[in-house]
Amino acid sequence: MAELNGDAERTPTVVVDGLHVVYRVIGAGSTPDKGNAANALKRLIRRKQQPSVREVHAIKGVSFVAYEGDAIGVIGSNGSGKSTLMRAIAGLLPATKGAVYAQGQPSFLGVNAALMSGLTGERNVQLGCLAMGMTREEVREKYDSIVEFSGVEEDHIKMPMRTYSSGMGARLRFSIAAAKSHDVLIVDEALATGDRDFRKKSENKIKEMRAEAGTVFLVSHSMKQISRTCNRAIWIDKGVLRMDGDADAVVKSYLTESS
Amino acid sequence: MPSSIATQDREGPDPAELAARFGLTRTTARPTLLAYLKQLWARRHFILSYASARSTSQYSGSRLGQIWQVITPLLNAGVYFILFGVLLGTSRGVDNFTAFLVTGVFVFTFTQRSLNNGAKSISGNLQLVRALHFPRAVLPLSFVLVEFRQLMISMALLFVIIPITGIVPTKNFPDGPGDTVMWSWLLIIPAIALHMLFNLGLSLLMARVGALSADVNQLLPFITRIWFYMSGVFYSVDRFGPALGALYPVLQLNPGAIFLDLYRMVLIESHEPLDLPLGLNIWAVAATWSFILFIGGFLYFWHKEEAYGRG
Known part of the structure; x- marks a missing residue:
């Protein structure tokens, strides 16, 4: 080795x-x-640790x-x-x-926990990007490419995320998460989402990110x-x-x- | 099978040495205080946008939406008015009881909710803490900001309620107690600033307590209720306090009573300020509480930064 x-x-x-x-x-x-x-x-009185x-x-x-x-x-x-x-x-x-x-x-790779289903896709993109540590300017720069990559249509992006189909939501979440480049990236079962086309697309994206990032764990x-x-x-x-x-x-x- | 290729063999250089040579750093080390402050500053937009996202999504399912931010505090104040003003008659010694009570409820709610939400800010968001890297203080801080927005709405309501109650006749004042708009209202800005600092500190303190011991969350409703009763939200501390003997100065100096009185003093002309022991100045006491809690709470929270979300 x-x-x-x-x-x-x-x-x-x-x-x-x-x-x-x-x-x-x-x-x-x-x-x-x-x-x-x-x-x-x-x-509690005897200060013993819980057996559970x-x-x-x-x-x-x-x-x-x-x-x-x-x-x-x-x-x-x-x-x-x-x-x-x-x-x-x-x-x-x-x-x-x-x-x-x-x-x-x-x-x-993943920002699901930072997103809120009651908010529009648009605000979730901003929120997710900020949560990953981007600056406001970076968010503005990357916004269009994130939405485009996710394939969520223009009229859907202005609606609350809870109205999205599960596939649509998954695609948007992946797109947000993949927008940031990292030195070391960990991907934990995130690729099994979306339809077949999107799965292929996201696998390619991972390869791309691997080229940018130093190292990827999958x-x-x-x-x-x-x-x-x-x-x-x-x-x-x-x-x-x-x-x-x-x-x-x-x-x-x-x-x-x-x- | 090649399972023998486990990595216990150490032919290569010592791992720590290798890491040091290429400038790799430990992933779980707690940042220094200065670095932590820098990280927080870099995340300031996240703090703001997380807070506003939370307060928007809070009501996103209901038809009336954001209007609830106005209705909820009014309903709250209404309940206490019926309970204490009408049924229990704790209004003795207060000229404008409605303004007194509504101010008390709005201001105390800010502190109470900062405390409660602070305690849950880490323990209720483990998913987020475990998935993403950010200075954890982001959470308690943005939870207080959510409540701060609510306070701004409550204050706007107060600016309307106080002049109205000023002209409503009461038993002792046939022409109303006379409270109205006045210049000292501008002092609300430093009062809110001090109160905000206090609540941020309180929230950070409770965030660590709540994150590392789930049992405290069970006690919280009782703690906040006792504090509520002790702070003179619906009665005048100086009117009922002297009967309590040694407990009286404790009641007066507790931050709950201090901050309530600060707002009332500034906003309600007919309000008689607390008669503090040793002739202490209320602004000085409030500032002392604020700085102790803010600095203490921040250090206390930061000290366990790397332990949040564990297990």
Whole structure:
């Protein structure tokens, strides 16, 4: 694996160093008699931790280095820790042990959470762009191309987003999210939206963004998509880095294992 | 199978060294205070547009829409008027009780909602916090701005209500208590500025508390209600306070009572200002509260910046 051996010619963009992520889940189910008020009070008085607080060791010592120009597919079964790892890379979850170093601020592709369904598409474009950290001038500059890329018609863009069909909404959300260029971009299952034409269009957009961005991480359950868009893949299994290498090779052994 | 190619092998350079050599930085490090302020300044348009988006979308489903921003505070004041002015008769010692009460309700609502919404600003927006990168103080700050817009509407209403109640005859004043438009109304600007600072600080403080301990949110309704009753929204603190002994100065100096009195003093001519202990000046007390809370709240919030949205 040339990637890992610290090739002096290539610029690293993300360094994950012995990363552990443990988080506490409050209200994880436990035996029913522990949930009553009297017991809760007793715990409070004795300053004991709630029994319903469970620690989840989601990432157990992952290390790798991503370089400029890498498009890295992230694969693994549900609950393997892919999303946790991505959130730690983006700096949204603190590392319990180890560290993540990155060039600039790795960001997720997605602004859904900042948008409001009661507002018009037009205002959501502005809001979403500002949420991603654009300035007002940048928003004004990019507005037309965002709307054009989404394919939402002129009369719809002035209507509240809750009146949009789900496909139309998804297309607009993707277009907003893709308007910002990032040093390190994380795409988490965002491409399964819209009709087939739009899916193709968005895959191309990702490739384009990869050229602009240093590095793209693509979390997907579609092995075809990973083979198509990535040059490298990492396989996360129960919080451990199971395999790291050429995308096709990793996909192949993942498929052999799971079938 | 090549599962042996896990990355525990460390043939390459030390990761931390490699990162340092290429100028990579830790993604979860808390920014310094100065850097944090710069980040916030860079996001100022987001703060404003998020606030205005929220207040627009709040009523977007209802037919009357934004008119609710006017109706809601009036209904609120009406309920308290019937409850306290008519049924319980707490109006003793207040010349223009309607103006007194409506000012109290509008002003206290601003503080109360800043507190409540501040507490929920992080814990109720985890989706957003987990998806995007921005200085988290954006959320509590823009929630206060939403309430600030509401206060502006309430103030416009007050400017109409006060002169009207000034000419309505009461038992003691056959020609009305005489409150009307006056120059001291201009002092409302520094009063609102101080109040705004106080609420921003309060909201930041509660945002951290609410984000890191979900239990506090359960207590909030009780805390705000006690504060409401203590602050003289519907009675004169100086009229009922002396009976409380040692608690009286606490009641007078609590920021709730201080800010209510500041607005009333400025807006209502017939209002008798609080008789503060030690002859303290009300502006000085209000400013002290504002700066303590704003600076303290901001530092307190910033100190846990990297922990919000965890788990």
